[in-house]
Amino acid sequence: MRRGLFNKAGVNARLIFRRDRWRLLFWILGIFLLTVVVAFAYTELVPTQHERMVMAETMRNPAVTAMFGPGFGLDDYNYGAIMGHQMLLFTALIVAIMFILMVARHTPGDEENGRIELIRSLPVGRLSNLSATILVCSGACLVLTLLIGLGLYATGIEGLDLEGSLYYGLVLGATGFFFTAATALMAQLAESSRGTMGFSFGLLGFSYLIRAIGDVGTEALSWLSPLGWVIRSEVYVNNYFWPIGLTLGGGLLLVGLAFYLHTLRDLEAGFIPTRSGRKTASPFLQGPLGLGLRLQRTTIIAWIVGLFVLGASYGSVLGDLETYLESMELIQVMLIDVEGFSLTEQFLPMLMSVIAIIATIPVLLLTLKIRGEEDKNRTEHFLARAVSRSRVMGSFLLLAIVVMIGVLLFGVFGLYSAGAAVMEEPISLNTMLKSLLVYAPAVLAMIGLGVLIIGFAPRRTGLAWLYLGYSFFVVYLGEMLQLPDWMARLSPFGHIPRYPLEEIVFSTLIIITLIAGGLMALGFWGYNRRDIYG
């Protein structure tokens, strides 16, 4: 019986591996290179013990804790402690994203495309596909653990000892396994690969937020978050194993649960039941725009709420930051190099750039949605009827732009309302609005890129995500790592004036907007003349 369920899992795993070997290689190597490059970057950035201690001082502040987790080893802030504190959580996030995408691609994704049905009609066990996916992903976690562990040790950088490096790798591997398991479970709950990704990314975002709030204030909250666990192994400094054990154990539990639910569940149906619905279309469902809105309303609402919460959680840190900064004269000296701005205002542009980039995710999702529809053979329903290609594309684009405005505004409202509640001298709403809305042209440029890709290289939508990931990297870590300026300038986000520290340069914003418009126009042109595949 047991054997029957897992029958041919090995064959299936080989198939998955074959289909994904390049994807896996790309991800693992990418993460590996990022880690090693950053490790070397720190040796350039803070070469002396004195500079590292100054850095350690800046780490004792709540905004940094919210971003990186609580500091450890600050008394002897060597490269090991720096990597373990500043890089590990960020890398763990990337690893989690990698495995969410991998699992969502294979479990519900393949089911939707009818591939599983084909495979399951052969003598293949019921759990074979799920277990094969988990098997391949676990293998990838192991490779990642060893590669990063040994790689960091091999850099020979002072402070990166063998044990700590292996723990560093192990934390990443364990996180990967946990999110593999969590996504496998989500795949049983949701009906579609989009739903699975939505749930899983929701879980990831929630874990990050809970951890941020917990690390700054109530530590108990951090214990609810798998991301809160991983940083508590304090790699290179204390090398605690139990947080890793907890992550792995939690992962195993989730795998078991996923298997159990999977045996209960029908193919292609989730546990969240479908009700019977309306017999006729509502007046809103008149065309592609109404349909786009209807299909994605849950996603849109979820992201708007999400951005509000993100803004609010950053906002709630602002109060702590204010008190903290005032109590630390040393840092005041370090930070006040811009006249006339409060210390918290100086943190604003950094927060805003992160919020803006995160807000780009739903916007890009909506822009690229039309491509997913084409993959599922559903754009022909429009094009075979009296709907022009421009109207189809235009509807999805309009929706993306409206949602962009929505998520940006709600991000600001969250930040402002929480900030105003906790700060003695709140930053004005006006300043906050301006400092976030200046990013709108950059988001538009990302939309433009999405439209261009749909018009000319419909199979390459991954490029848009890659570019967004790059933007996140240079904005989030660029300043800390003191990356060269041109690297940030390769991203539209790097051109945005950092209001209120810098004046708003309207000519820059207009140029970026015009470029965005140009990209969109090109994309429309391409979409109007290319073959549509379904």
Next chain:
Amino acid sequence: MKVIATSKLTKFFGKTRALNGVDLEVKQGEVFGYIGPNGAGKTTTIRILLGILQANEGQAQLLGQDAWQDAVGIHRQVAYVPGEVNLWPDLTGGEVIDLFVKLRGTNNSSRREEMIERFDLDPSKKCGTYSKGNRQKVALVAAFSSDADLYILDEPSAGLDPLMEKEFHECVGEVKQQGKTVFLSSHILSEVEKLCDKVSIIRQGEIIESGSLKDLRHLTRTEMLIETRKPVHGLEDFKGVHNVQQKDLEYSFQVDSEELGRVIQHLGQFEVIKLESAPPKLEDIFMRYYRGSGAEE
């Protein structure tokens, strides 16, 4: 009036040539059957007719307008049922039908309820819970409840049960009565035989035969069974006679239709006491063409 006219349609997907010089002509009021083995290029042709794909060479005109340039205008008069109906899992069948009718621009859904009844569809169910046949029905209901001049149907009865298939045949009959034109791609030969006035057969992207069913029958062989008093000789060597099998004085063989007269004359000498002939079946035509050298799958 020509409702569909293509000349020398050629379509490449990368290096593979999916269509090679396809000429089609469908007149007003005809039910036109488009048949061919898997991967022959039927769906590709239909997508070009609908302006979803662009032909690399050749022209396609629908209702006197260019299929690619004037797609939107043409589609106001066209109802289409795709070969594989993929719907949005979260929408109900009823919502999708309404949406489809709206998307055609002409707001005529007077026959919606009637069609839903005839195809026995529950419009309150989510599309994600529909079977393949039910999804097909959604597309059929949307197509036949709209008032189109041209119906383009890509294997529309795949997945339908016999009762629904009959209903579908009646729908085609009705629109034909009203003088509408139907372009029907199909694998089901009995369906084509029953519904279509004219057919074109496509294989590996090339039209290998076109004409009315009557014309095509001429291309096939009649099955003959005879019994004679005298042994028959010379039958094997006769032009147009195939597969001769003999059992005592009973002979069974096939005759090319155009040679039939001369064969009968020849047989007269041997005192025929029994003669049975089976009419040529459309199926034989297909088999002959489908099995042509190098056919796919």
